[in-house]
Amino acid sequence: MLTANEQLVMLAIARAGRRAYALSIQDEMKAHGHALTLGVLYTVLARLERRQLIRHRDGEATPERGDRPKRFYNLTGTGARELRGALRILDGLRSGSYAPQGA
């Protein structure tokens, strides 16, 4: 089960490919009408990483960032499956074909 912010962050990572880092994810979400502060974004990213839905790798340090590296994120296999499952539920609910267990 993913929260709305987790789904949105994972979608933004999926859209950016292997070049997704905090500010590009924030830009992507802002471009689609959902503003997320860096504090919330880091919390969501940390949570997704702990659940092994995403993983990170550090890039090259750049002068623009004060010689600090960018931390790129990408979805793990589990993360991609989890996201597809969550979106399937959303699609099902939107089309009216979703029937929860026990109903």
Added chain:
Amino acid sequence: MVDARPSRRIEAFAAACLGTQADDCRLGDLSEQYIRTRRQWQERLGTAPAATIAARAVSDVRYVASTINVMLFARAVDPGARLAETGVACLVALDLRERAVAMLQFTVRRFALPALLLVCSALLVNGAVGVWNSWRQTEALMASAQRGKAEAAAQRIASFFGELEHQLGWVAYPQFATRPVEQRRFDYVRLLRQVPAITLLAQIDNEGREQLAVSRLAVDVVGSGADRSGEPAFTATKARHLYIGPLYFRKASEPYLTMALSHRGWPGGVTIAEVNLKPVWDTINGMATNDGGHAYVVDGKGRLVAHRDIKLVLGQPDLTGQPQVAAALAGPSVDLVEGRSFHPQGRATPVLSTSAAVPGLDWKVIVDMPAAAYQAPSRNAMIRAVALAGLGLAAATLAIMLALRPLNPARPAQA
């Protein structure tokens, strides 16, 4: 744009807030965000020095705000989230918490901040109006005080001459000329004792011959018969009961004038008194104020009669060319006329003057106040009023902009 990077101090602050090392990638994100913000505002405002300062200030504020935001979530929200990461209910609670924070931000931005700014702007504008009104009242009070000084001095001078006329009246009764000379002398000596300002008294008969002269400074003269019929003090009292002559000086320093009172009834005659004007000068000298204001007296022809600078009075300058003196001579009393100071050695500076007529005389008391003394409080009040009004208007504009600024609603995620 090396100079566009955040300062070391602000980066040290961020590192301390996040409790991390200098190479943390979050600090890199904050640094990159700072540079982007700086570029955006620089493009928006231009490259003027003031614009650069403003862009830097906005970037600094955003950097600090983002740092605090990250610190808040890293130290307060995330540890709580870790404790509650098991179970769907906890997940929902986390989601609700994040939404609550977002709603709180929305509420603050949409309602609380604009309301606060509107209240502040109303208070500031109200304050500006208050400062303006208080300045007007202060100016009116200053003018009123200045006018009061002029009128008080005029009244004191009028009282001085009124008292002199009253005292001279004691020796101007009809039978005075028919009394024995010793009696008349005794009356004059008594009058000299009662009125220190009088230094000489002379009795002139109806033909203009001097019959008696009693002085503080010289030997008394009895029955000299000197012809004084051509003197203005004698001729003027034929037409009017009282005569007050022009100013003159004794020993080039003591101000004097001649005062004469005609005797009522038969056989007539006149009593002439030489009057020391030191009390009038003392009145004028005592009116100097701390802010450079001073008073002086001019006669009906615009000649200086009393002033704190004795040398100036000894020169007897004609002041009809001074705007404040011309205005004073034109009417009974004048409020706040723009004029200029006068002094042979000094530079003429702008003054604001009030004047009052001395009752019973053609003299005017004029009180000059440096225009700077009026302008200083008004300039300060103006600066305060303009600054407060400017702040109020800026706050109101900001409040309206914030209230009208559209907030993008979150769109549903698309598959």
